[in-house]
Amino acid sequence: MKLAEFTDKHNAFREEVREFAKKELLSESTQIDRKGEFPWHIINKIKERGWLGVPFPEKYGGLGLDTTSYIILVEEIARVCASTAIMIAAHVSLACQPLYAHGTEEQKEKYLIPLACGEKVGSFGLTEANAGSDAGATETTVKLIGDKWIINGNKRFITNGTIADIIVFTASQDRTKKTHGISAFIVEKGTKGYEAGKEEDKMGLRGSITSELHFEDCELPKENLLGEEYEGFKVFMETLDGGRISIGVLALGIAQGALDYGIKYAQEHDLNGKPLYKFQWVQKIVADAATEIMAARHLIYHAAMLKDKGEKRITEEGAIAKLYASEIATRVCYKLHSILGEDGLTRKYPMERFLRDTKLMEIGEGTSEIQRIVIARQILGK
Amino acid sequence: MDWMGLKEEHKLLRQDMKRFAETEIAPQVSDMDKTGEPQIASLKKFGEIGGLGILVSEEFEGAGMDLLSLVITVEELAKVSPSFALSVSAHNIVCNIILSNGSTELKKEYLPALATGRVIAGMGVDTMIHPISSGATEEKLIVNGSFSDIFGFVVKNDGKEKFIVIKNDKGLKEEKEMMGMRTSGICSFKPAEGTIKGNGFTIDSPGNYYSLMRILFAAIACGISQSSFEYSRSYSKERYQFERPIASFGMIRIILADMVSRSNASRLLVYQASSSTNIIDKEIATVFATENSLYVTDKGVQVYGGYGYIKDYPLEMFFRDAKVLEVFSGSADYRKVLIGKQLTS
Numbered sequence A: 001m002k003l004a005e006f007t008d009k010h011n012a013f014r015e016e017v018r019e020f021a022k023k024e025l026l027s028e029s030t031q032i033d034r035k036g037e038f039p040w041h042i043i044n045k046i047k048e049r050g051w052l053g054v055p056f057p058e059k060y061g062g063l064g065l066d067t068t069s070y071i072i073l074v075e076e077i078a079r080v081c082a083s084t085a086i087m088i089a090a091h092v093s094l095a096c097q098p099l100y101a102h103g104t105e106e107q108k109e110k111y112l113i114p115l116a117c118g119e120k121v122g123s124f125g126l127t128e129a130n131a132g133s134d135a136g137a138t139e140t141t142v143k144l145i146g147d148k149w150i151i152n153g154n155k156r157f158i159t160n161g162t163i164a165d166i167i168v169f170t171a172s173q174d175r176t177k178k179t180h181g182i183s184a185f186i187v188e189k190g191t192k193g194y195e196a197g198k199e200e201d202k203m204g205l206r207g208s209i210t211s212e213l214h215f216e217d218c219e220l221p222k223e224n225l226l227g228e229e230y231e232g233f234k235v236f237m238e239t240l241d242g243g244r245i246s247i248g249v250l251a252l253g254i255a256q257g258a259l260d261y262g263i264k265y266a267q268e269h270d271l272n273g274k275p276l277y278k279f280q281w282v283q284k285i286v287a288d289a290a291t292e293i294m295a296a297r298h299l300i301y302h303a304a305m306l307k308d309k310g311e312k313r314i315t316e317e318g319a320i321a322k323l324y325a326s327e328i329a330t331r332v333c334y335k336l337h338s339i340l341g342e343d344g345l346t347r348k349y350p351m352e353r354f355l356r357d358t359k360l361m362e363i364g365e366g367t368s369e370i371q372r373i374v375i376a377r378q379i380l381g382k
Numbered sequence B: 001m002d003w004m005g006l007k008e009e010h011k012l013l014r015q016d017m018k019r020f021a022e023t024e025i026a027p028q029v030s031d032m033d034k035t036g037e038p039q040i041a042s043l044k045k046f047g048e049i050g051g052l053g054i055l056v057s058e059e060f061e062g063a064g065m066d067l068l069s070l071v072i073t074v075e076e077l078a079k080v081s082p083s084f085a086l087s088v089s090a091h092n093i094v095c096n097i098i099l100s101n102g103s104t105e106l107k108k109e110y111l112p113a114l115a116t117g118r119v120i121a122g123m124g125v126d127t128m129i130h131p132i133s134s135g136a137t138e139e140k141l142i143v144n145g146s147f148s149d150i151f152g153f154v155v156k157n158d159g160k161e162k163f164i165v166i167k168n169d170k171g172l173k174e175e176k177e178m179m180g181m182r183t184s185g186i187c188s189f190k191p192a193e194g195t196i197k198g199n200g201f202t203i204d205s206p207g208n209y210y211s212l213m214r215i216l217f218a219a220i221a222c223g224i225s226q227s228s229f230e231y232s233r234s235y236s237k238e239r240y241q242f243e244r245p246i247a248s249f250g251m252i253r254i255i256l257a258d259m260v261s262r263s264n265a266s267r268l269l270v271y272q273a274s275s276s277t278n279i280i281d282k283e284i285a286t287v288f289a290t291e292n293s294l295y296v297t298d299k300g301v302q303v304y305g306g307y308g309y310i311k312d313y314p315l316e317m318f319f320r321d322a323k324v325l326e327v328f329s330g331s332a333d334y335r336k337v338l339i340g341k342q343l344t345s
């Protein structure tokens, strides 16, 4: 599909990523899922191209491209391997982005540059066992003792957890103040008292890492505060505003990957002696999928382009795009999967992986229910 | 949910099956799903208590019960382990083909051993939709193939169906990477290899085994849906966010109401169909129940949030098992086309 608003540069960038995904990733993606190991060899190639810092200025180690280009990258990678794509999404929009938006010059120098140029891996620790949708209920505490922050608590479900060198996370300075008691911090791997914990055994995205983080009397220097004191919640809400479209585009990419595969499959296989694609029930599945995917693509790029045009917050547009894309992606994968019959049931064919991978998109970075609440608040008032 | 058509004996049977599933199978479900190791010992035990010959008459050491009893059995097992329920279904289908269409000698030779579980049977699933690339030979998936003593499958020749049963020399290719139903010992097999070699037999017209197979798949779907709903309901009461149980949120309540409506409707259709002689009733019930089990498990995962996505909680497995079942019963949209055709011809 062509969107009227893509520039030649966007189209060229998409071609470049697509070429890479076809050449370097397509033949690996099943193995990545099967082994359930983080694909370092792929990430190293992605890093060489500067794709771990697409939307940040060159002076901060980035490629200096726009949000739309970054979204194109995630779409084209997710189309082939969602495990790789979510690693990139968490690194760029959840770790680099808050550093870029709220970090001091020193923090950008020290943390954003190595992240954006791909020397280091980033992650974002918001969720806890008792603070999921209600991220403001953070039980991780922080106290300022002398000139040091002392952190105690545990995070759960953190993408890139065990492999991250630089982690942006939240802790509460004053739990009675709820969301207004939260501040954001930066911790580095190897800091005493900080350790990544158990990795989750997941339905899908099995080549990506999701783990716990543990803080036990972890000491951080004063300058590791990110943004203003007590404004951590705001930092994260803003981060998630932008983060949503990267989860939305992950869903879009997966759905497109499933459609690509479904089309090829229907063209190459027969059912009772008749080509599959000549059955109306197959045509309906493919046509519905193509329609929903196109609608999702418009929503996602609309939100991304608004951001590129200088819109500060894209809360409503981002939530709508994420909600729609993630829900249609699950449906599309279910339906396309059924074209394959028995061939859909094992890893020999990628279709069942698309389905297992995409379900997360209705949960991560705010569940569908939370997106509906966000949208309703924007439209109906608080 | 209760249904008028359930007799006292069905209710008692349900209790027994529930007890067996919860004590015998439940403790190992999660581990076995991960390793894909079949629950052979449990299957043997299930045979000892009469679960492997539900439809087989007492004359051949079976339980001599009706189809609704088998449906209830399979449904209860599926609430705990859909994969175990699938194994039990496959075995019982083979028994029933022999019972309904086999010669007296065959019945005498095989049924007592099958009904008591001394011999375990596997069965080829006919998904109805099995696309092949041109020139390729068709493969069948054999449930229980990795461990059964014998297995049966249907072949079509000149429009005529034959049910072939052969001794399992355990040389079948195991499908180790099944997305779901991972403990059913599913293997692939090319029927062309199915020569009888003196240690098997053939039944010339196997009768309407399709319809039995599908109604049992539908019963598994019902078990999956109901269990997913029950788990989600209890989870929504225990899980607190925003200082409230998530069950107190309108959107979660809507999800739960949708889940239970579809689950109950599926069960009623399946019970009714299994007491009906009308084949199309079974077709309709199967499509409805299997397709809705996709919906119900999907929403169940949603209620669990991040915890629905990981293997420490039950919804993740139900989600995968339901999808396999839908394919096994022939892909919902394809079957709807066939139903529409039957309704209008």
Ligand SMILES: Cc1cc2nc3c(=O)[nH]c(=O)nc-3n(C[C@H](O)[C@H](O)[C@H](O)COP(=O)(O)OP(=O)(O)OC[C@H]3O[C@@H](n4cnc5c(N)ncnc54)[C@H](O)[C@@H]3O)c2cc1C
Binding pocket: A090, A094, A123, A124, A125, A126, A127, A129, A131, A132, A133, A134, A156, A157, A158, A159, A160, A202, A205, A210, A360, A363, A364, A365, A366, A367, A368, A369, A370, A373, B239, B241, B242, B246, B249, B250, B251, B252, B302, B303, B304, B305, B306, B307, B309
């Ligand atoms: C693979 C994976 C990767 C992840 N990566 C990260 C990461 O990098 N960083 C990070 O911080 N987190 C991450 N998460 C966590 C993710 O963001 C949370 O799982 C998600 O926000 C939901 O929280 P929860 O799992 O606690 O579910 P809960 O909040 O317990 O939700 C359970 C159910 O209740 C519903 N619900 C909750 N509140 C309401 C309400 N007010 N009204 C209506 N319904 C409600 C939810 O929609 C859901 O259906 C990841 C999770 C997974 C599974």
